[in-house]
Amino acid sequence: xxxxxxxxxxxxxxxxxxxxxxxxxxxxxxxxxxxxxxxxxxxxxxxxxxxxxxxxxxxxxxxxxxxxxxxxxxxxxxxxxxxxxxxxxxxxxxxxxxxxxxxxxxxxxxxxxxxxxxxxxxxxxxxxxxxxxxxxxxxxxxxxxxxxxxxxxxxxxxxxxxxxxxxxxxxxxxxxxxxxxxxxxxxxxxxxxxxxxxxxxxxxxxxxxxxxxxxxxxxxxxxxxxxxxxxxxxxxx
Amino acid sequence: xxxxxxxxxxxxxxxxxxxxxxxxxxxxxxxxxxxxxxxxxxxxxxxxxxxxxxxxxxxxxxxxxxxxxxxxxxxxxxxxxxxxxxxxxxxxxxxxxxxxxxxxxxxxxxxxxxxxxxxxxxxxxxxxxxxxxxxxxxxxxxxxxxxxxxxxxxxxxxxxxxxxxxxxxxxxxxxxxxxxxxxxxxxxxxxxxxxxxxxxxxxxxxxxxxxxxxxxxxxxxxxxxxxxxxxxxxxxxxxxxxxxxxxxxxxxxxxxxxxxxxxxxxxxxxxxxxxxxxxxxxxxxxxxxxxxx
Amino acid sequence: xxxxxxxxxxxxxxxxxxxxxxxxxxxxxxxxxxxxxxxxxxxxxxxxxxxxxxxxxxxxxxxxxxxxxxxxxxxxxxxxxxxxxxxxxxxxxxxxxxxxxxxxxxxxxxxxxxxxxxxxxxxxxxxxxxxxxxxxxxxxxxxxxxxxxxxxxxxxxxxxxxxxxxxxxxxxxxxxxxxxxxxxxxxxxxxxxxxxxxxxxxxxxxxxxxxxxxxxxxxxxxxxxxxxxxxxxxxxxxxxxxxxxxxxxxxxxxxxxxxxxxxxxxxxxxxxxxxxxxxxxxxxxxxxxxxxxxxxxxxxxxxxxxxxxxxxxxxx
Numbered sequence: 073x074x075x076x077x078x079x080x081x082x083x084x085x086x087x088x089x090x091x092x093x094x095x096x097x098x099x100x101x102x103x104x105x106x107x108x109x110x111x112x113x114x115x116x117x118x119x120x121x122x123x124x125x126x127x128x129x130x131x132x133x134x135x136x137x138x139x140x141x142x143x144x145x146x147x148x149x150x151x152x153x154x155x156x157x158x159x160x161x162x163x164x165x166x167x168x169x170x171x172x173x174x175x176x177x178x179x180x181x182x183x184x185x186x187x188x189x190x191x192x193x194x195x196x197x198x199x200x201x202x203x204x205x206x207x208x209x210x211x212x213x214x215x216x217x218x219x220x221x222x223x224x225x226x227x228x229x230x231x232x233x234x235x236x237x238x239x240x241x242x243x244x245x246x247x248x249x250x251x252x253x254x255x256x257x258x259x260x261x262x263x264x265x266x267x268x269x270x271x272x273x274x275x276x277x278x279x280x281x282x283x284x285x286x287x288x289x290x291x292x293x294x295x296x297x298x299x300x301x302x303x304x305x306x307x308x309x
Numbered sequence: 310x311x312x313x314x315x316x317x318x319x320x321x322x323x324x325x326x327x328x329x330x331x332x333x334x335x336x337x338x339x340x341x342x343x344x345x346x347x348x349x350x351x352x353x354x355x356x357x358x359x360x361x362x363x364x365x366x367x368x369x370x371x372x373x374x375x376x377x378x379x380x381x382x383x384x385x386x387x388x389x390x391x392x393x394x395x396x397x398x399x400x401x402x403x404x405x406x407x408x409x410x411x412x413x414x415x416x417x418x419x420x421x422x423x424x425x426x427x428x429x430x431x432x433x434x435x436x437x438x439x440x441x442x443x444x445x446x447x448x449x450x451x452x453x454x455x456x457x458x459x460x461x462x463x464x465x466x467x468x469x470x471x472x473x474x475x476x477x478x479x480x481x482x483x484x485x486x487x488x489x490x491x492x493x494x495x496x497x498x499x500x501x502x503x504x505x506x507x508x509x510x511x512x513x514x515x516x517x518x519x520x521x522x523x524x525x526x527x528x529x530x531x532x533x534x535x536x537x538x539x540x541x542x543x544x545x546x547x548x549x550x551x552x553x554x555x556x557x558x559x560x561x562x563x564x565x566x567x568x569x570x571x572x573x574x575x576x577x578x579x580x581x582x583x584x585x586x587x588x589x590x591x592x593x594x595x596x597x598x599x600x601x602x
Numbered sequence: 603x604x605x606x607x608x609x610x611x612x613x614x615x616x617x618x619x620x621x622x623x624x625x626x627x628x629x630x631x632x633x634x635x636x637x638x639x640x641x642x643x644x645x646x647x648x649x650x651x652x653x654x655x656x657x658x659x660x661x662x663x664x665x666x667x668x669x670x671x672x673x674x675x676x677x678x679x680x681x682x683x684x685x686x687x688x689x690x691x692x693x694x695x696x697x698x699x700x701x702x703x704x705x706x707x708x709x710x711x712x713x714x715x716x717x718x719x720x721x722x723x724x725x726x727x728x729x730x731x732x733x734x735x736x737x738x739x740x741x742x743x744x745x746x747x748x749x750x751x752x753x754x755x756x757x758x759x760x761x762x763x764x765x766x767x768x769x770x771x772x773x774x775x776x777x778x779x780x781x782x783x784x785x786x787x788x789x790x791x792x793x794x795x796x797x798x799x800x801x802x803x804x805x806x807x808x809x810x811x812x813x814x815x816x817x818x819x820x821x822x823x824x825x826x827x828x829x830x831x832x833x834x835x836x837x838x839x840x841x842x843x844x845x846x847x848x849x850x851x852x853x854x855x856x857x858x859x860x861x862x863x864x865x866x867x868x869x870x871x872x873x874x875x876x877x878x879x880x881x882x883x884x885x886x887x888x889x890x891x892x893x894x895x896x897x898x899x900x901x902x903x904x905x906x907x908x909x910x911x912x913x914x915x916x917x918x
Contacts, residue, residue, distance in 0.1 A: 122488070124484075142492075143487045143488070144487045144490050144491060144492045144493070145490075147487065147488050147489060147490040148490040152488070153488050155484070155488075159482065159484065159485035159488060160482075160485070161478055161481050161482050161485060162481065162482070163481055164474075164477065164478065164481065168474060168477075168478075171471075171474060172474065172475075172478055172485075172486070172489050172491075173489055175471070175475065175489050175490055175491060176489070176490040220489065224489065224490070343710050344710065344714075346713075346717075391891055394895045395894060395895065398894075400709075400710075401650070401654060401656065402894055402898060404656060404710075404713070405846070405850055405890060405894055406890070406891055406894045406895075408843060408846060408847075408890060409886075409887045409888070409889075409890030409891040409893075409894065410887065410891065411843070411887070412843065412847075412883040412884070412886050412887030412890065413883070413884055413887025413888055413891065414887070415880070415883050415887075416880040416881065416882065416883025416884035416885070416886075416887055417880060417884050418880065419878075419879055419880030419883065420878045420879070420880030420881060420884055421880075423879075424879060424880075523880070527721065527839075528721075531717070531718055531721055534714055534717075534718075535714075535718065538711070538714065570729060572725055572728065572729055573722075573725055573726070573729055574725075575718065575721045575722040575725055576722040576725050576726055576729075578718060578722075579700075579715070579718045579719055579722045582714070582715055582718055583699075583700065583703055583704075583715065586703040586704055586707055586711055586715065587703045590703075590707045590708070590711070
């Protein structure tokens, strides 16, 4: 059952068209990767889902049409987005950053429980709760961003280049934790990556995007097996 | 010494009023990234509303509180109708919109109420001293009390409530705030309401002294803004301390010591402003003001 | 000489000569005032529309020009016109002292500092009573035309004003279309890109500010001669706001805008005052708000849109 269903999506920056009639579906609980070079349109595609750019086309979330909803309502429906800049509230404390993730949760007990879980996965947070979030390292801010996402009780997490600027070991840790949590809670993940290796390793399904168009899609196994695809598009000799 | 203390408390209480308007301004400066130049006019208009209520027979404190509530709603309505279409517009365009609002409020007040000055009552008659003090009147003490209460409650609100956290968040990072589901437009509306209410307080507190007419808040606005520059235009603590300092400077340097001709108070403020911008532009309490690239 | 240039010259000559002989004294007076105000609105438009900065203090420079002219003229005899450039230079100095610290720091500070200057100006004028006659103001005599020109004083002052206005507009146009002008506009549109291209942002901003200050001063000098009177209580920050209104209503970033804006400034208060004393401000405020929401480019922009629309209909 498709959780995220995008049909005929075209997106624009001002008058310039950057996405051309994109179709994409992600099943519930799946991890789906968008592969493509810089400027291919990955970020724009993700921003479109959240209504952050001018677009035409249909976007359905759990069979509900969200194409015309304002961004904050889409977020409240359970779509958590981590932009490539991580979106940290720099001058607020780590705890306040987390509390903002839980902003829409009414049930205080649920929030407390979620926080406990987060501390279990990312223990370093407990030591830094009162620290200014901007003083955290890149990797820590990434984990903070993911924590904020998880606190939203999301159904869909969208990550834009989560590995950007991070050391390989940290990247591996983050991806492991994420995969684990999401499989446990049946959260759908859409992630955009330039790092083909880690993306193919983690994902179930892959979409390859180039200059605003989807040129190839298939299971990650298919991508791993097909050497000519790898050579042509992924820069592997 | 006697006279000094008299002027000291005068400066302190007047400065507290400047500080309260500065507080109203800074609450909106942070999310909007520029000060609301129409804040003084909004406060003036609120004071006229209070005047109407008092003249209609309402007791002072009823009128005071009713004005706060009415101003809160007017602030929200102004955001919803006038400001929201330009929420995404550039700062210069928003600035001009606010100048339009400035003129509209000023002209409307003049149209409805005329340009004659009116008396506005204070909570206590002016010659009643505070307890047995020779230096500070009951009204001045009340002003200090109200403003202190205002500061504490505003501080607590922003620091410890969920809404306060949301308001701080949208000022810092509107995109991330949207992404956690905060409705920025609604939060801005709330901020406008709060600002308007606090501005109303400053208007009602200063009106007894300078009398009510449409240009009433011009001077207060200049002092509040210069206090903000002195203290740091994006720091709530800074603008408050700055406002009080301007009040004290005015009272002591100008009136008590007669160092500067009393008729030149704005001129003196101008020089202070330029000196601050030259030597410590971010103000005494702010470390830096980031300009987003 | 191409046809367009000849046409422009003919229009200019008509502009210079016709009103003096066709209009009554009163209407000529109003038109002269419009021309003078067009100068200050043009200067402010250079600053706001093309360069993207804000000044709420142009009433001060206007006032300096007006007062210095009023004070100097009795001492200058037949060389009274020298008062205009002299005042402009002094205004420039004041403007730079006030403006340079603010411009180097952050845009909004210029607005605040200039606003404070505007509020302080009447105070300073009244304080300098020995020279300025304080609140009572100074009366000026209307200068007569030089002997070889058969013009009465009203016509002479119009002639003088319109020549200066045309000259200053011409200068402004050359500035905008030059390399300097492009740098100025680039700073408004994209300051970061401009600075990476080697444009010294502060220097240009200060330069544009200086030019707009001088324009305001010249306009003030002329206004003093036209109105034959200067007084502190009409030279308040509210006048500054009217200048800003003139820029926006007329149309930012256009050379025609200041002309529409000047007409607005001179004629609206008269019309609106008939309704009520607060009416001009209510109307101006509403117009500003509505313009920004629906038509940010002002009258000039609106006219251009109508023109484009009509053209499209014609060729459809």
